[in-house]
Amino acid sequence: MLCVCASDIISCSKVGLTNVTLDLPQHTVVLDLSFNSITELYAAWTPKHLNRLQTMLLNNNGLTFLSSEAFVHVKKLRYLDLSYNGLILLDEFIFEPLEHLEVLWLFKNRISQIDRYAFSTMGALQKLYMSHNQISRFPLEVLKERSKEDTFKLLDVSSNKIKVLPVQELQTMRAWIKNGVYFHNNPLTCSCELYNLVASWHLRELNSAFDFAGNHTCGVSGKQHEKILNLNCSEVKILIKEAYLEQTLVLDCDTKHKYMEKTWVLPGNIPVSSANDSAIVDHGGKDDPRDSFHSSTASLPLEHVERGAEAGGFAFGDAAMQKIKDQLEQNGGLNPIGEKDEEWLRVSRKR
């Protein structure tokens, strides 16, 4: 065979395969079938179960048909690359056996129809790439199902044909999920609701909005290419809370990265602790602040907070790449943001 065989990697890339029936050794962990001419994949491509196969590359094959049994023998798959093919529709059976799949690449196909249950059994799915297809409906069910698991990281439906975004639903999600929902380059309909979403995500420096700032466009009655961030809508402020004395104010620390250690700081940089009575911090019921990737809320009884003062929430992570600071502003009064620029600028604008 023309394939290149290392110990647990078998590479049959660009060897002119068409009908595939491979008798692969049981210890195969990575199988590369990319850049061939495999247009249809049936269960018979492997006669035996390959229980150690973790990665399968089928990109660039002109694949148009996947039988419902295509992946029945490779149930332990973790990475599947089906990008750069000609798939048109995803039914509910194709990915049903893939309960361990973590990353699925489906970009650059011709997918226009996705069954609502196409990904429902993939409990381990972390990243789903579906950009550059013909998708017209935002697959909200995928996001809702998968975001229940703590492992979900990314849903990419950019560069498709989506006209309507479920804005309300998206805004209810935690920041670390929004951080991975990419929807740029779609023919969305302009609205101030959409502006609010994109602007607030941009302000929060969420990757999905920030990395593609110029690519968020929308259209009004057919005319496209209006940049969403240029729309004439009312100002978006994030996380500004107003309260009155004698009230209890609850502030939420919703970070775009999980597993951040969160601490709260009162005006004057006084750290919040149980010793000083000023605030009660709730790490979502977990003892270790590091566990509270869901939320960390601080309840501030407002007798002692001065008017116009600023409290902050800081989140720190162990990520080798950077430390992230999320800042909340809490105004006792009605100060416009303009006067707070100096304070705001202190926060690093680096990602």
Add this chain to the structure above:
Amino acid sequence: MHAVASQLLGRTNVGGSCCNPAVEAMLLLLCLGFIPTVAPCPPHCLCASDIISCSGSNLSALPFGLPSYATRLDLSHNALRAVHVDWVSQPFHWLTTLVLSWNSISQIEVAAFILTPHLLHLDLSSNQLGVLNSSIFTGLTELKELLLIGNQIAQIMPGAFSDVNSLQRLYLSVNSLTTFPLGLFEDPGGPRNLTFLDLSRNRLSKLPIQSLLSVSRHAVIYLQENPLLCDCALIALLEYWLWKQYRPLVDFQGEYQCRGTAVREVKCTHGGLSDVPLVAQNYQVEPGEWLRVPCPGLKLPVQEGLIVFWVTPKTAVNSTASDPSSHLSVLPNGTLEFQGALMEDSGIYECVVARGRYYDLEESPEARVMVGNSTISSTTSLARRSSGEHFNTAFTTLASCVISIILVLLYLYLTPCQCRESRGGGSRGCGARAIILCSDPREVESGQRRANGKRVVFLEPQADDSDISVPKTPVMTLDHVSTEGILKNGSRTVGHTLTDPTHTT
């Protein structure tokens, strides 16, 4: 830049009015500071969220201006010739996977990977690298997996892997290596935890057997399809690995060849080995004593020139090379000698010598040495854990359970208690909360005796001034027994009769 700034300003001002001096200050600061510029996607590439794919585009030069948000960059199946120092112009802080396979790369400049310091997976397979120069992978301190399959690598210069401390998996199959790259394991500053090394399909003939014995305790090393020179030492190694069910041998047993001949057919010329079945030996010695452990299954006298290896808990030693600083040595007849045993010498020692046959499953060339009172933490023979330990644990548990039950029963049945009709103070004479209901003789007469004469219930002590609204009947009555019972779900029920079919216990 101005457009970006005004976009950002859009959040503070409606309609773009900016007559606030603070805002202008911010504008200035933004211009001077970091403004995140979003690079467009280069031609011939596809940018999807955090992936950039420029695969299969016949590129002969690296695309300029790749966006730096990517976590995965795929440049495979192109016509790239080299990786120059300036292949990227800005740091790629997020890049964890770089695929450069199926190109024509023959040269990698030193410090080419300085701007991708967080790379975890690098694929350079199917290229034309001939030699790995010193410091070729500088900067890749976090790299875990490196694929160099299918190049023409004939030489690995010292220092090639000096920066790659975190490397765990290295694929060097289908290359032209002639010597085993021991530097990967022995060079200071190299990979600290290399657990997977694939050297299959190279040109290796002579192998450093002792080093392999030592290293293979922690790493899987694949050596199939090499033109190996099968001397007795190599045969000893292969027999030993097979006995240990070493994965590379289990998966590829048929593909180990000795210059064209299958290993099974090569006879180790140093005959005279006994066919005595191997049984593990145990040795107990006090610290400071000398100990000699003969090689199991090796008939003396030993053929001249036969090398005998011993795998120790820490390393491996053999009968030809002797380390004067070590108190451990192997005598010419294969016996392992401890010149003054130390406590930390306790462990399992395996004698590796070509015995010319496969071992049966229950055979073992092991010698278990115990120095002093120390116990051996066995990694190979878990089944040999002393059964006495198990027995002691089980017995103690059983005994304590039995004693607890006995005590409880004693408490319940031997505490004197009088049957009284009234509640209140009567309950105190019977222990804290338990009352044994005595059967009322009148009940017997009336013939309404239940199947079980006695029941044990848990009752609350009744307060004298209880104002419970539900009327309570006395504990003992003619017709029924009314109790305030605590059901399984913790709720209180009052007034249920014991005949109530819904009263589940």
